[in-house]
Amino acid sequence: MAIEVRIPTILRNYTDGAKSVEGSGATLDELLADLEARHGGLRGRLVDDAGLRRFVNVYLNDEDVRFLGGLQTPVSDGDTVTVLPAVAGGSGAWAAAGRGPAA
Amino acid sequence: MRYDSLLDSVGRTPLVGLPRLSPSRDVRLWAKLEDRNPTGSVKDRAAFFMVEQAEKDGLLAPGCMILEPTSGNTGISLAMVAKLRGYRMTCVMPENTSSERRQLLEMFGAQIISSPAAGGSNEAVRVARQLAAEHPDWVMLYQYGNEANARAHYETTGPELLADLPGITHFVAGLGTTGTLMGVGRFLREHRPGVQIVAAEPRYGELVYGLRNIDEGFVPELYDASVLSTRFSVASTDALRRTRELLAAEGIFAGISSGGALHAALAMAGKAVAAGQQADIALVIADGGWKYLSTGAYGGTLSEAEARLEGQLWA
Numbered sequence: 001m002a003i004e005v006r007i008p009t010i011l012r013n014y015t016d017g018a019k020s021v022e023g024s025g026a027t028l029d030e031l032l033a034d035l036e037a038r039h040g041g042l043r044g045r046l047v048d049d050a051g052l053r054r055f056v057n058v059y060l061n062d063e064d065v066r067f068l069g070g071l072q073t074p075v076s077d078g079d080t081v082t083v084l085p086a087v088a089g090g091s092g093a094w095a096a097a098g099r100g101p102a103a
Numbered sequence: 104m105r106y107d108s109l110l111d112s113v114g115r116t117p118l119v120g121l122p123r124l125s126p127s128r129d130v131r132l133w134a135k136l137e138d139r140n141p142t143g144s145v146k147d148r149a150a151f152f153m154v155e156q157a158e159k160d161g162l163l164a165p166g167c168m169i170l171e172p173t174s175g176n177t178g179i180s181l182a183m184v185a186k187l188r189g190y191r192m193t194c195v196m197p198e199n200t201s202s203e204r205r206q207l208l209e210m211f212g213a214q215i216i217s218s219p220a221a222g223g224s225n226e227a228v229r230v231a232r233q234l235a236a237e238h239p240d241w242v243m244l245y246q247y248g249n250e251a252n253a254r255a256h257y258e259t260t261g262p263e264l265l266a267d268l269p270g271i272t273h274f275v276a277g278l279g280t281t282g283t284l285m286g287v288g289r290f291l292r293e294h295r296p297g298v299q300i301v302a303a304e305p306r307y308g309e310l311v312y313g314l315r316n317i318d319e320g321f322v323p324e325l326y327d328a329s330v331l332s333t334r335f336s337v338a339s340t341d342a343l344r345r346t347r348e349l350l351a352a353e354g355i356f357a358g359i360s361s362g363g364a365l366h367a368a369l370a371m372a373g374k375a376v377a378a379g380q381q382a383d384i385a386l387v388i389a390d391g392g393w394k395y396l397s398t399g400a401y402g403g404t405l406s407e408a409e410a411r412l413e414g415q416l417w418a
Contacts, residue, residue: 059336062370067333084306084336 003031003075006082007042014042028058029071031081046083047071055086110187113140113147114259118267118385123352124365130375130382132368133268134355135260138391142179142207144358145260145389149282150180152255153244154188165189168241172196172224172231175204176390177246177280182211193241195231197223203394223307224279225321246280248324256286264385265294272375273384275368277360278302278334281326283387288330299332303367305360306336335370337363340409343400345369346392350401358390359400359412 002022007015015021021039025031036043046056051070058065059082065073075081106112116139121132137145157163168191171181178194185192192213196204199220208215218230228247235243246252264271264287274291276283281302288300339359346362349355368386375382392401399411 057336062335062337062341062366064334064336067331082336 002077004080005031005035006080008084010085011042011045011083014039014045024077026074026076027069027071028060028065028073028075028081031075032071057084057086058082059084108187109141110151110184113151115263116140118264119353119355121349121353121355124348124369126369126372126376130372130380131384132365132372133383133385134349134353134361134388135264135385136355136388138357138388140180142176142183143391143393144176144180145283145387146176146180147183148255148259149246149249149252149280150177150184152251152258153246153249154181154184154190156249156251156254157242157244158188162242163188163190166191168193168238170195170231170235170238170241170243171246172218172227173246175200175208175394178213179204179207179211181244182208182213185213186211193234195227195234197227201394202397207394228321246282250325252280252282253286253289253325256283257290258286261287261290265291268383268385270383271295271298271385272380272382273299273301273368273371274386275301275303275364275371275384276387277364277389278304279323279360281323283389285325285327285330292330299371300330301367301371302331302334303360303363304334304336305342305363306338335363335367337366339412340405341366343408343412344405346400347405349388350392355388356392357388358392358395359398361386361388361390364389 002024004020005023006020007018012018021035023031023034025034032043032047046053046058052058052066060068060073060075061080117136118133119136121134125131140147166189169181169185170193171178172195175196178196182192193216194208194213195216195218197220198217205215216230218227231243235241260283264274271291274287278284284300284302291298291300342359342363345365346357346359349357349362349365364386368384372382372384400408402408
């Protein structure tokens with residue numbers, strides 16, 4: 001088993017159009033590094049020096065990782081990670097605007 | 104129970120156990136049936152408090168026009184309160200909300216102004232602000248930033264929950280104006296240290312969000328992330344599936360956002376089971392399913408219903 005990562009339309013140019021890809025790692029950070037090996041450029045769209053980019057949301061089994069452990073959130077086989085751009089009413093802007101746990 | 108008038112009967116809704124959906128005797132789910140309010144949704148609480156506060160502040164005089172951006176429930180609640188208190192009402196709502204909502208609003212005498220579907224509630228807010236600027240005599244109560252919205256839940260929903268479920272460990276509700284989560288969340292945090300406040304946010308398909316610029320995100324002024332413990336993003340398919348489970352397992356005919364709350368509640372329940380912890384998880388049934396029948400959410404297979412729901416707002 002692996003970890004399924006769902007990719008939004010806007011980032012599918014990094015995955016040859018695939019809606020979801022698989023990867024492995026013990027944390028979200030390791031998972032993204034693993035994906036980068038096969039899908040070069042993807043990680044840079046999600047992460048910058050400060051952590052998760054402001055207008056990107058990442059969910060582990062539908063739960064916002066900003067409220068879990070950010071990039072250090074533990075992940076395991078069978079989990080589903082969903083990447084979403086923070087759109088209108090979306091929560092990237094909420095996370096950026098609020099005082100919630102930072103990634 | 105006897106009340107002097109309909110408005111006096113807002114709140115004091117039942118909290119019912121969900122024995123078939125609860126994973127164990129130690130991890131239990133409870134549903135706060137907010138559809139048992141006068142117009143059938145949790146929004147009656149906020150509407151009543153916001154109008155009362157505006158009256159106290161001297162903002163409303165008989166015959167005044169109340170203006171509100173709303174995808175439905177708040178508008179219906181405000182239209183009812185406005186009718187009983189002698190005000191007029193104009194709602195700005197996205198054109199892709201269900202026809203039942205429009206019919207109800209019209210029955211209560213509200214005027215409806217449609218905003219483009221593509222922008223969802225954000226666009227409705229923008230249009231309403233524009234109208235408010237053009238009509239300085241209209242009163243926009245503005246549920247997204249009105250402290251009386253959150254206070255309604257701080258003063259009523261929160262205390263009701265604590266009285267009915269003194270051992271409450273989790274509170275789960277949909278995230279819209281954030282009024283319910285902020286008000287109940289603050290109250291419970293003051294009285295139940297360690298309680299978890301869990302938001303369930305609707306995740307719409309790209310048809311709703313379209314190709315909007317990502318930095319146009321709108322955050323309600325009421326929102327304070329520090330009140331929340333965690334936040335879930337619930338896809339339409341999961342919200343639909345859980346809405347059907349509520350009916351099939353527990354006999355509760357709920358609106359689709361309640362399915363979203365159940366989805367998040369079950370995730371928290373699963374974590375409690377895995378950690379071997381006891382949990383009493385209360386979730387909000389924000390409204391009944393009646394207003395969503397025309398969306399096709401309840402008929403046919405799940406994927407058929409999901410296809411019909413694509414492009415529609417369900418919370």
